[in-house]
Amino acid sequence: MSILINGMEMPRSCLECRFEVDGLCHAQDPIVSLNYMSYTAGCTCPLIEIPPHGRLIDADALNQTIDEVECYSRDPYIGYMSGCIDNAPTIIEAEGRE
Numbered sequence: 001m002s003i004l005i006n007g008m009e010m011p012r013s014c015l016e017c018r019f020e021v022d023g024l025c026h027a028q029d030p031i032v033s034l035n036y037m038s039y040t041a042g043c044t045c046p047l048i049e050i051p052p053h054g055r056l057i058d059a060d061a062l063n064q065t066i067d068e069v070e071c072y073s074r075d076p077y078i079g080y081m082s083g084c085i086d087n088a089p090t091i092i093e094a095e096g097r098e
Contacts, residue, residue: 002095010049017047053091060094 011017019027027046063082070078 002092004050010047014045017045019047050091056091059085059088 008018014020014025017025017027019025025045028044063085066078066082066085070082
């Protein structure tokens, strides 16, 4: 499971990170010793920056609803909507489902 901390800026290095305590990274499991590199220099930081975005929805649940409506409708655009949803950019990858 992931945790989103609203309003937290992505730190530029381990030294600026609020998960760094006494040279250890408390954002990783198991807690690892840091080498204080910048993230762009190859650090294995588990934090990811989320780009600016609109409202996030469960696209799989929306597609399921569209599929159910499509069974009762003769509207040819309903299937098109499902394709648009499938091709929309992913902001946060799915998790917790097989």
